Amino acid sequence: MKKYPMELFEAFARAMGSSKEYLADKIDIVIDYADKGNIFNDVPIAKDAIGLLQIKDKLMQHKLKRNAFIFLKEIHAGKIDSVNRFEKMMRHEKKKAYEFADTTLSILVSDQRGIKSQAIAKLILSLGEGDITINEFDDMLLIIEAASIPAIKALICLDITKEIRLQEAASNQESLISTLGVGVRFGTQYSFNEFGKKLHKCLSRETALL
Numbered sequence: 001m002k003k004y005p006m007e008l009f010e011a012f013a014r015a016m017g018s019s020k021e022y023l024a025d026k027i028d029i030v031i032d033y034a035d036k037g038n039i040f041n042d043v044p045i046a047k048d049a050i051g052l053l054q055i056k057d058k059l060m061q062h063k064l065k066r067n068a069f070i071f072l073k074e075i076h077a078g079k080i081d082s083v084n085r086f087e088k089m090m091r092h093e094k095k096k097a098y099e100f101a102d103t104t105l106s107i108l109v110s111d112q113r114g115i116k117s118q119a120i121a122k123l124i125l126s127l128g129e130g131d132i133t134i135n136e137f138d139d140m141l142l143i144i145e146a147a148s149i150p151a152i153k154a155l156i157c158l159d160i161t162k163e164i165r166l167q168e169a170a171s172n173q174e175s176l177i178s179t180l181g182v183g184v185r186f187g188t189q190y191s192f193n194e195f196g197k198k199l200h201k202c203l204s205r206e207t208a209l210l
Helices: 007-017 044-053 058-076 080-091 094-110 115-128 134-146 149-157 172-178 194-203
Strands: 183-186 189-192
Touching: 007 044, 007 058, 007 080, 007 094, 044 058, 044 094, 058 094, 058 115, 080 094, 080 115, 094 115, 094 134, 115 134, 115 149, 115 194, 134 194, 149 172, 149 194, 172 183, 189 194
Parallel strands: none
Antiparallel strands: 183 189
């Protein structure tokens, strides 16, 4: 049986579990102002990841710290019970835990706007609350990693209870969400599949203020 290194997952677990304490006196900090100070220097998961992966590039370090802060702020907005259930599920699926940590770190290092970092936290809370299965979580995480920021924003902002009519077929909105594989057009109506509806519900959760 292949063994999957769990150090990085354990770092994520510690960071999420301590998010309430870490953010106790930082929850009202505005990200744009924090960028100008040293508030990101002690972000838990960032410190662990920089050490484990020996990240030397200062710009990459800063982006990782900033996105980790955004990620933890979104986790903080959820229920600790949901985070605990997520961790418990992952500990029973070591391959998925390893892949989660690897993919999430990749996103935290590269995310330009913090939107993907928020999205991962929302998926974690949704899995912990039973809104999605662990396999759906796995697929959604990969979609978030590969998706463009405009496509994610378009899906979040879309009211999926309304049709996207034929005259809007060439619209930028439909073009963007089509890249996510969440639905298909039939004649005059663009229909979301069940997976797409779940992804939309996850990403449309109330967002922590940045």
